Amino acid sequence: MTPRSGIDALYERYLQWQVKHVPRHIAVIQDGNRRYAREQGLDTATGHRLGADATEQVLDWACDLGVQHITLYTFSTENFHRDSTELESLFTLFREKFIAVMKDERVHRNRIRVQMIGDRSLLSDDLLATIDAAEEATRHYNNYCINIALAYGGRxxxxxxxxxxxxxxxxxxxxxxxxxxxxxxxxxNRSAPIPPVDLIVRTGNDYRTSNFLPWLANGHESAVYFCAPYWPAFRKIDLLRAMRVYDQRMRLKERVARRG
Structure with missing residues (x-):
């Protein structure tokens, strides 16, 4: 273990000790894949694949920390305006990841339900067939739920x-x-109910919620955490810091309630 990794591990444990209220539902705006790729001298498609790798890691952390529902802002309705080469690589990646869901032993061991939220009429038939198969393969699971916001716009x-x-x-x-x-x-228009959002996390140093889950998040006054790292560089420390913001809000509500 390097000195830095040792310090990070200690800080993770400290942050986890601080968080007494675990959000039931975290919604994540995964921003910064393209900027990360540019800064690393990589092509855009590689940036998106690194972002997908980060997503799998974050989902593992969320399950370990007891977060029952996580919603990922994967592709917005506005993203359809991107160039055709990037769109083709993205939709290929989406198909691969939904196929992988059906074979992933972590999904079945942890009984994780996967569903898409978004406008299905905007997606191709082959991608929809893959999504339908992944949803059907996990439909009977109820320990955790991953909501993939694809072709999604809040309005x-x-x-x-x-x-x-x-x-x-x-x-x-x-x-x-x-x-x-x-x-x-x-x-x-969801195949399964989604509880109100407790916490929104946005990466990439951008301070807006981008039309994401306005009914379940803004309507329920969810906590919001903005952070600088691009999505492929997102760490467990960043997730725990976000959860600490939610915890602090809940503690404040408890103090106000006690004062009556």
Missing amino acids: NEIVHAARSILDGVGRGEIDPAAIDPDTVENHL
Whole structure:
């Protein structure tokens, strides 16, 4: 063990000792793959693959730390404007990773459910078939849940929910006077319910939440943690620091509640 790795390990244990409230649901904006690649003299496709490797590591850490739900902002509706070469490499990578889910013993050992959230109408049939197969292979698992936000946009999601509700009203299945927040949440076009977001993490030194889960995050006043490392360089220390922000918020709420 190098001196630096020894110090990092001690700091990780210290941070973990500080965190008494573990967020149930963390949403991650994985930013910086392309910038990381440029700074390392690598091509964009390699940057995305390194980001995918970081994702697998972070998922392992999240499970070890007791985070039950994690949502990854993998590809937004705005990302479709990128050049065709980058899009092709990205969609190839997505297919590979969803195929790997079905064979990954960690997924089955830990009973991790995998589902996509986003606009499926924007994806190709072959990618959708792979996603459907991965979702079906893990549908009966309930220890943990990984939500892959793919072709996702928060406003787009709410628009689709509104259309679905209007269709229900038109068919006489929904009473307009009975529409409430639960109604909207039940029409967000997901194969499984997702709990409110406790903590949003954004990497890459950018201070915005980019239209990510506005109903479940902004609507529930989730904690937010912005950090400088690009996603491929994200460390367990960074995850624990983010969780500490959530813990501090929960402790403050407890103190306020005790004062009445």
